[in-house]
Amino acid sequence: MLHKLLVLLVFVCPAVASAQSDGSAPPVSPVRAALDSARESVREGDADEAVATLETLAEGGFTAVGVITGDAELSTLAGHPGYDEIVARMSVVAFPCEHDPRFNEFDFWVGSWEVHVGNGTFAGRNTIESAQRGCVLIENWSSASGGSGMSINYLDKASGEWVQIWNDGSGSQINIRGGLTDDGMLLEGTIHYVASDQTVPFRGLWTPLEDGRVRQYFEQANADGTEWAPWFEGFYTRVDAATASE
Numbered sequence: 001m002l003h004k005l006l007v008l009l010v011f012v013c014p015a016v017a018s019a020q021s022d023g024s025a026p027p028v029s030p031v032r033a034a035l036d037s038a039r040e041s042v043r044e045g046d047a048d049e050a051v052a053t054l055e056t057l058a059e060g061g062f063t064a065v066g067v068i069t070g071d072a073e074l075s076t077l078a079g080h081p082g083y084d085e086i087v088a089r090m091s092v093v094a095f096p097c098e099h100d101p102r103f104n105e106f107d108f109w110v111g112s113w114e115v116h117v118g119n120g121t122f123a124g125r126n127t128i129e130s131a132q133r134g135c136v137l138i139e140n141w142s143s144a145s146g147g148s149g150m151s152i153n154y155l156d157k158a159s160g161e162w163v164q165i166w167n168d169g170s171g172s173q174i175n176i177r178g179g180l181t182d183d184g185m186l187l188e189g190t191i192h193y194v195a196s197d198q199t200v201p202f203r204g205l206w207t208p209l210e211d212g213r214v215r216q217y218f219e220q221a222n223a224d225g226t227e228w229a230p231w232f233e234g235f236y237t238r239v240d241a242a243t244a245s246e
Contacts, residue, residue: 031062039073050074051082058086065090097135103155105180106137106162108208113236115216123234128153141168162187164204171195176204183207184215191220191231201225213237 028036034057041050054068054077065087068074077083097103110130115123124143131138137153149168156163156177164187166174171194176187184207191202201221208214218231 030060031057035067035071035074039071042073042076047077047080048082050077051080051086054086055082058090063090063094065094095133097155098133103134105155106153106185106206109185109206109214109236110137112239113214114239115234115236118233118235125239126236139166174202174204176202178203201228202231203228209235 034053038050038053038057041047041053054074068090069078069087078087092099107130110128113126113128115126117123122144124141124145124147126139126141128137128139130136135154139149139151139153141149141151147169149166149172151164151166151174153162153164155161159177160179161177162179162185163177164174166172173192173194174189175192176189178187179185184205186203186205188201188203190199192199200223203219205217206214207217214236216232216234216236218233219228220231221228
């Protein structure tokens with residue numbers, strides 16, 4: 001019964017809960033009131049009532065699941081079927097990329113790598129990390145010759161395409177997009193050279209190999225896109241499975 005009265009005050013009649021015309025303490029927000037109520041139920045040993053209050057919050061559109069799981073009192077409800085279900089449901093809304101398998105399509109490239117060209121010459125090291133709860137991959141490249149570059153890679157959910165935006169210290173700017181094919185992740189677009197102010201067609205293909213390596217193959221075309229030539233071919237070997245290069 002107490003729970004039903006709180007729901008009425010907090011969600012149905014917020015004006016009652018917030019009326020403070022006599023200069024007293026500022027009103028408590030509906031969300032804070034509900035969280036305080038759930039904590040009080042935990043202190044009283046009434047886990048079911050606490051979960052019912054949290055369920056009301058969830059049904060009202062509250063998605064800040066970290067507020068609940070990071071709370072010293074509310075987190076003690078972990079293991080309660082109702083609590084676990086609420087947290088799982090809220091997490092899908094709060095962190096959608098983690099729960100959409102399409103955001104995992106490029107995960108075969110995630111890791112710390114040594115990169116060699118086709119003849120075995122060491123080309124550099126690359127680290128690709130998943131960030132922002134699985135919404136973006138961040139690449140940081142360091143070449144054997146001392147150069148460096150970085151890219152962000154993400155699924156453009158509006159178009160359904162994967163995107164890579166690359167920049168490096170030499171002024172190469174790559175903007176390519178596409179998706180998975182039978183041969184791997186194929187992204188196409190342009191490369192722009194800042195120094196020469198030249199923009200030409202460009203494409204990249206990342207192919208996971210049976211031995212655990214990844215082949216990265218870049219091609220650049222002439223201005224009208226009629227002739228293509230190799231730009232870079234590298235074979236990625238995970239650092240934890242490689243012998244460190246000199």
